[in-house]
Amino acid sequence: MQSMSRHLGMARGAERDLMNKAITDGVLFMPPNFANGLDVWSSGDGTPGSDTYENAVNAAFVPADQDFGGCLEVLKTSSTQKLRYMGETPILPGCYLRITARVKAISGNLPAVRIAGWAGNGSNGHVSGLTEVGPSTTLQSYGEVVEVSAIVGSGDRNGVDMVWGDAPVYGHFGLDLTGSNGGVVRIDDIQIEDITSVFHRDIMNWVDVKDYGAKGDGSSDDADAFEAANAAANGRKVLVSEGTFFLGRSVTFATPVEFEGTVTMNAASIFSLTKNFDLPTYIDAFGNEELAFKKAFQSLLNNSDHEGLDLGGRRITVTEPIDMQAIVPKRSEFAQQRHIYNGQFYVTGDSAWDSDIVTSQASYSPSEGRTLSNVSNVANIQVGSLVTGNGVGREIYVRSKNVATQEVTLTKPLYDAQGTQNYTFTRFKYLLDFSGFSWLSQMSISNIEFLCNERASGILLSPSGVIFRIRDCSITRPGMRGITSPGEGCQGMFVDRCQFITREGGVRAQDRETIAINTNANDVKVRNNRSSQFRHFAVIGGANATVTGNHFFQGDAENDGVRTAGIVLSQGYTSTTIDGNYIDNCSIEWTNEYDSDPDFSGGFSFGALSVTDNVFFSGDVAPWFAYVVIKPYGRDHFITGMNVTGNKFRTIHGSIDRAERVDTSFADLDMAKGKNVLFTGNTFHNIEKAASNPLRVEHDQNSVSSSWSVDSDGKLPFGGRCRSVESVVATSALKNSNNVTVYTAPYVSLQQGSAGDRAVLNWETALRGDVTVVMRMD
Incomplete structure (x- = not known):
């Protein structure tokens, strides 16, 4: 019997390690059927050396009962007639077992029946002081099948009949017959099953999507299971355990989520994590930084619960331009405040960042100041392209195009391009490209480092919108441009405390x-x-x-x-x-x-x-x-x-x-x-x-003259002309040729000299002396 017990039992340390398997992999707790022999069924506590029902005079195996099939028939001869499985059924922390028996009275006195067990510790000793019996049921009539059950587990949870705590590591389970002796009872095969899932939501602070039918095989649609787990969580955390979970439609979690596995979904499907909405969680969810950012931004613009996307200080490796509007294909306009902050974009790759260059012939008329007409190859010209050609000012971009009419709308007029000529349209590639939005307002980006690595340009705005904010950012080594406006999406724009390297x-x-x-x-x-x-x-x-x-x-x-x-x-x-x-x-x-x-x-x-x-x-x-x-x-x-x-x-x-x-x-x-x-x-x-306007000029007239030419000496701003004189103040006595002081005032002739930058003071008589003249160019 000792050998048999060791064979059926398991090592004490291994029992504790099996908890996760008991919950997720289904460790086999079920005892053998009576048909396999009664030598493992004890009439005592089930411990090694206790008596069994093998060859017992008050028990026999009945191979063909009309209700049970094979079953055990017992004559009750003791006040508490025990039946225990001698195998060591593991009691794992956090694991809950239900023991079930079906019995019926055949003849004699009608006893009561209850589920019972014996708790053993890691030293094969009895753990005393525990409840080791379940609710009792008295049999009422002969031939009536009665089912009794009890739940045993470590936690004191609603519905647990035998709360054993963490001291027992195994148990011997079965049932008791109590009451009057002399009755004959038949007992169906005893069932022991792991029902931890029933209590799982109560004893843990998380629920697992696999408990709600998620496959995690990368192809089965697990959207229903994710939504069921979210609904059942009731504010607790949802665990997305190991696996790859395909979601065939948009899914929203209203509860915190932890990812051990990853998620895949179509580009248009939205994955909203409303309780832990940040990039690190999306990276955990999708396993790829670039994809995670796209899905997080998609949720940001499609969920009213969040104003900002926290990148969590993470570096996002970007291999190609991010078309921000393509991420949210159902939205061509957006006008609510949204904020992306606290992270780093790191550009890698080569050809994906190469500029697209198109040369086309087009006509321009000043009367249609922002339109190029009869544009050849217009279909290949991209919105947001820089326009260069004769008579084209700096930073002129394509705001829109009309393929049917062969027209391109420009951001600004051209200063000297009347007629027909060839233009070059160069589309730089931007790390964040918002140009697909027809209208974008109140977008804010802060505390972001754009590591462009001489390949990517930084940010391309939308053609229209107001109040784009960029603050506390660093745009480092952009390929061609830092921040570009291809239209009027820069209306009211703020660029604050940023660094451009x-x-x-x-x-x-x-x-x-x-x-x-x-x-x-x-x-x-x-x-x-x-x-x-x-x-x-x-x-x-x-x-x-x-x-x-x-x-x-x-x-x-x-x-x-x-x-x-x-x-x-x-x-x-x-x-x-x-x-x-x-x-x-x-x-x-x-x-x-x-x-x-x-x-x-x-x-x-x-x-x-x-x-x-x-x-x-x-x-x-x-x-x-x-x-x-x-x-x-x-x-x-x-x-x-x-x-x-x-x-x-x-x-x-x-x-x-x-x-x-x-x-x-x-x-x-x-x-x-x-x-x-x-x-x-x-x-x-x-x-x-040193230019000044008004300009103060000190003039020293050493010889007597009735016309004094006061020179600005080129110090009026921009080489301006002397167009007015605010004052003429004598700073010494004005004397005539007889050295007699004369008290008089001149009239002024303006814009004198070849450059018009002199004033001539005209006196009533020829004088000499010193004056200060304040002249102006306006």
Whole structure:
């Protein structure tokens, strides 16, 4: 019997290790049928050495009962007639067993019946003090089949009859007959089954999707099982255990989820994790960072429960441009606030990031300022492509196209492209491409590092929308562009506290081709950013922009080097404020290159620019370099409002002629016009001509004359003309040829001299002396 018990039992340590198998793999708890022999069925506690029913005088095997088939017939001779299986049924932590017996009275006194057991510990000793019997049922009549059962387990849970705790590691189970002796009872084969699943949701803080029918084989549709687990969790966690689970439709979890396995689903299906909505959980779910980001973003735009997607500080390896609209194909517009933050995109791969280049012939008419017509090969031109050609300004993009009419709509007009010519359309590849949205508003990106690795450009906005926010981000070594607006999706855009790091640090400034930011719409705020060695930091095409607190530097190692514009203002009336920036080895260039008719024909011409309290610095630059440059693309333009105050202009390793100038590559400014120019309170170091308006000129007239020519010495801003004199103040006695002091005042002749930059003081009589003249160019 001892040998048999050891054979049927199992090692104590192994019993505890089987818990997981008891729950998930179905360890066999069932005792043998009576037909296999009665030598393993004890009339005592079931312990080794106890008496069995083998050859017992009060028991026999009945091979063919009409209700049970094979069964055990017992004559009750003891006050508690015991029946115990001598095998050691394991009691595993967290495991719950149900013992069931079916009995019927044959003759004699009618006894009571109950499930019973004996608890054993790891030393084969009895664990005392436990409930070892289940509910008792008295048999009421002969031949009536009565089923009794009891549940044994470690936890004190509702429905558990024998709560054994964690001390027992096995039990001997069966039943007791109690009550009067002398009755004959037949007993069907005893059943012992693992019913842990019944209690699983109560004793654990999670439910497993496999408990609800999920296959995890990668092909069966497990969507129903996932939804059932979510419904049953009742706020507890759902476990997606090992396997690959295909979901044939969208699934939403309203409870926390933990992933040991992974999920696959169609691109259009949405997987919403509303209680742990963050990228690390989606990575656990899909097993791929890039796919996980797409599915998380898809959920972000299709679920009203979340405003932001936390990337959890994770690096996302990106192998190809991410078409943000293609991720949510049912949405071409989106106008609610959404936020992506706290992570890193890392670009890998090669050809996927190559620019697509199309050359097409097209016609342009200034009267249709933003339209190219009769465009050959229009089907192959992509929205968001950069347009280049004769008479095309900087940062002109394809906003839309119409294949049927062979038309391309541009972001801005062309300044000198009338007629038919060939254009080149270059579509850069962007890490995050929002251009598929026809309208996108209130999208926010923060604390993201875009590691473009000289392959990808950074962010392409949608053609339309308002309030795109980018803050505390780093766009590092973009292939061609940092942030591109292919339309007016930049309306009201914020770019705050970001860093733009070039891939062209060793390239001469004039040979660079990368640009950090371009905009087309109004009300853009570019604040507190840092940008290194791009061709341009920002090309601003709209009005009412604010550029403040930035540091952008674009120098190189060349002696007498050429410097490019850090900021390009590409329309005449700009209404822009540039304040408190560190403008390092670059300039502000103000143009009207976005005018379809660049000659002045009405309006405000070059107006409403405020450049205040900036630090301008350069070194080793050509003498003609200037920090503030106005470049008219057509004739007859003039300044109708400009404030340049409180700036610090300085150059080292040589000097420059002046801080401001007009680029006359296309046309000059009309200096006989203009108004509201304030150019004062600035400091100049190593600048030959310190411009000012109003300009204070001290004139010393050594010989008597009735006409004094007062020269501005080229210090009126932009080489302006002397168009007004605010005051003439004598700073010494005015004396005539007889050395007699004369008290008189002159009248002034303006715009004198070949350049019109002089004033002539006309006196009543010939005089000599000293005066201070305050003259203006406006």
